[in-house]
Amino acid sequence: MSGFGDRLAGATARRGPLCLGIDPHPELLRAWGLGTDAAGLAGFSDICVAAFAGFAVVKPQVAFFEAYGSAGYAVLERTIAALRESGVLVLADAKRGDIGSTMAAYASAWAGDSPLAADAVTASPYLGFGSLQPLLDTAREHDRGVFVLAATSNPEGASVQCAVAPGAIPGRTVAQAIVDAAAEVNAGAARGSVGVVVGATLSAPPDVSALNGPVLVPGVGAQGGRPEALAGLGGARRGQLLPAVSREVLRAGPDVAALRAAAERMRDAVAYLGENP
Amino acid sequence: MSGFGDRLAGATARRGPLCLGIDPHPELLRAWGLGTDAAGLAGFSDICVAAFAGFAVVKPQVAFFEAYGSAGYAVLERTIAALRESGVLVLADAKRGDIGSTMAAYASAWAGDSPLAADAVTASPYLGFGSLQPLLDTAREHDRGVFVLAATSNPEGASVQCAVAPGAIPGRTVAQAIVDAAAEVNAGAARGSVGVVVGATLSAPPDVSALNGPVLVPGVGAQGGRPEALAGLGGARRGQLLPAVSREVLRAGPDVAALRAAAERMRDAVAYLGENP
Numbered sequence: 001m002s003g004f005g006d007r008l009a010g011a012t013a014r015r016g017p018l019c020l021g022i023d024p025h026p027e028l029l030r031a032w033g034l035g036t037d038a039a040g041l042a043g044f045s046d047i048c049v050a051a052f053a054g055f056a057v058v059k060p061q062v063a064f065f066e067a068y069g070s071a072g073y074a075v076l077e078r079t080i081a082a083l084r085e086s087g088v089l090v091l092a093d094a095k096r097g098d099i100g101s102t103m104a105a106y107a108s109a110w111a112g113d114s115p116l117a118a119d120a121v122t123a124s125p126y127l128g129f130g131s132l133q134p135l136l137d138t139a140r141e142h143d144r145g146v147f148v149l150a151a152t153s154n155p156e157g158a159s160v161q162c163a164v165a166p167g168a169i170p171g172r173t174v175a176q177a178i179v180d181a182a183a184e185v186n187a188g189a190a191r192g193s194v195g196v197v198v199g200a201t202l203s204a205p206p207d208v209s210a211l212n213g214p215v216l217v218p219g220v221g222a223q224g225g226r227p228e229a230l231a232g233l234g235g236a237r238r239g240q241l242l243p244a245v246s247r248e249v250l251r252a253g254p255d256v257a258a259l260r261a262a263a264e265r266m267r268d269a270v271a272y273l274g275e276n277p
Numbered sequence: 278m279s280g281f282g283d284r285l286a287g288a289t290a291r292r293g294p295l296c297l298g299i300d301p302h303p304e305l306l307r308a309w310g311l312g313t314d315a316a317g318l319a320g321f322s323d324i325c326v327a328a329f330a331g332f333a334v335v336k337p338q339v340a341f342f343e344a345y346g347s348a349g350y351a352v353l354e355r356t357i358a359a360l361r362e363s364g365v366l367v368l369a370d371a372k373r374g375d376i377g378s379t380m381a382a383y384a385s386a387w388a389g390d391s392p393l394a395a396d397a398v399t400a401s402p403y404l405g406f407g408s409l410q411p412l413l414d415t416a417r418e419h420d421r422g423v424f425v426l427a428a429t430s431n432p433e434g435a436s437v438q439c440a441v442a443p444g445a446i447p448g449r450t451v452a453q454a455i456v457d458a459a460a461e462v463n464a465g466a467a468r469g470s471v472g473v474v475v476g477a478t479l480s481a482p483p484d485v486s487a488l489n490g491p492v493l494v495p496g497v498g499a500q501g502g503r504p505e506a507l508a509g510l511g512g513a514r515r516g517q518l519l520p521a522v523s524r525e526v527l528r529a530g531p532d533v534a535a536l537r538a539a540a541e542r543m544r545d546a547v548a549y550l551g552e553n554p
Contacts, residue, residue: 061379095374098340127437163441174436
């Protein structure tokens, strides 16, 4: 198996640079005529798996499964397995972060040999980018990817992400320091496997031009990010951005064909971001 | 049921200001003669539940259960239920953080009506303290507590936590801004239910004197924090600090009596921090 960076580039070149979210929140479950329980989760996920086969990346939002405890996680495990079986890359949106042996345990869960392990996982660096090292190590050993939160679109995010980081570079924000730390890990690789997360609607995104890795851009569509306005976000190169859409597509469900058609429309709308559009 | 701040104060006044960790990492499982699987987790947790009944607070580290997927979470659910049945307060160390409806889903999991819900949960504020609002709301409605990461002892933590936060207070660190935001939530309560996490070995901890809420202090004992040197950490008042110990006690296992004796020694060592020692 080749590194995650290579696999992602291959998948998006063939299938378009789009990440489709599986976000079974209670309102959507009800709108789809499903119960707000593990059985409803399973029905929701089955529909998404059927509709999203053939796309590049699918991102289950872990929180919506965890809300139902171990029963929800059993559904998540089956969903991850079914997605990988269908040939899409699976990005587990878990935003985990801790230190030492605890971080290593999260790495086992999401990037190791556990039934939750996906092709890539999101991570949260409040304990410092360096605290994620056990996850980066496990991911590399298993040819998986990690997307580290850098700058998010929610207004409260700036209170941490736009703080001025200590260190030798005057005025560098926390968000930029995270991107730069990821770039160091990716240096030397043909295509780095450590990505960052940058919100679609930021007025001053961090500079990702030297990242040499993918940039996940959540919040496209109904959440405010305009798919046609993403080119060059943070100085991104062609093929570097991976827009993620959830609600804009999911509200077309529960019909599988309608859901797939909505996903195809979004894929076409962001195709111009690809390496060879 | 009274608010978490009141319940915590009552428990620590009666039983001592100590939080005992359940950290079933693979090395410990092997040292206790248990398998590194869900059955081993269950055996480990059963021993801890038996040994820690009678103490104030017990903190399962969620990552070590999540590493085994849904099977690990089933053990965690049974462990949380058994701990609450035994009369201790349960603090789920999950360090979750997200925004909007996703944060609300984590709130359902850990502070709502899910089988994982505990008396309190830890949260990570990389997306801004304000992004945790759905968790704070759910916790308050259910008389539960939240401990928000502020400043941690790992060396990489300073790269984010000691960054200078934007806003009207010149030079205020991210860690201090988190403490101050928690203090705002606690203002007016007799005993606030929103705590913070501050590492035991920090040379310059944030000022928690105006927090009006509990301060969880992990890393005491084998992890470097000296139990006799904690008084007044960050300007804490008597009764405000809740030292957390894991490895120092757990390495006394698997014998229940030996484990309990180690926990009692630590409880006695930190008793001087209590409101009425």
